[in-house]
Amino acid sequence: MRYSAQREIIKQIVCSTKTHPTADWIYLEAKKKIHNISLGTVYRNLKTLEDLGSIKLIYDQNQVKYDGNTEHHHHLKCSECGVLIDAEIKSDFNKDKIIKEYNFEPESTNFFIIGKCKKHTK
Numbered sequence: 001m002r003y004s005a006q007r008e009i010i011k012q013i014v015c016s017t018k019t020h021p022t023a024d025w026i027y028l029e030a031k032k033k034i035h036n037i038s039l040g041t042v043y044r045n046l047k048t049l050e051d052l053g054s055i056k057l058i059y060d061q062n063q064v065k066y067d068g069n070t071e072h073h074h075h076l077k078c079s080e081c082g083v084l085i086d087a088e089i090k091s092d093f094n095k096d097k098i099i100k101e102y103n104f105e106p107e108s109t110n111f112f113i114i115g116k117c118k119k120h121t122k
Ligand SMILES: [Zn+2]
Pocket: 020, 067, 069, 073, 074, 075, 085, 086
């Protein structure tokens, strides 16, 4: 199978779910379609897709997850089950103030709001 065809399948897998899958999960899904694919190939394709801006990487504590939603958004995270829900939340902040106070130049924001999902609220 051509490299570009493999990459397209992997992109579709990431974009077909809102669960923010890990590379291991994507690998298992990819194997159903490309029987001889290796985990290394999956990682390489994910890296290329990320470089192309076709998917996004998110760091959920120490786990790397992949997001097919490339629009700017944040995540609501349930502290009970760990589910990640995409959320469009305004995150305006005063860039000049951050530069002055912290000597740090912000480029983007990506935050998690921790709480309880509807299954875990009483
Ligand atoms: Zn997301």
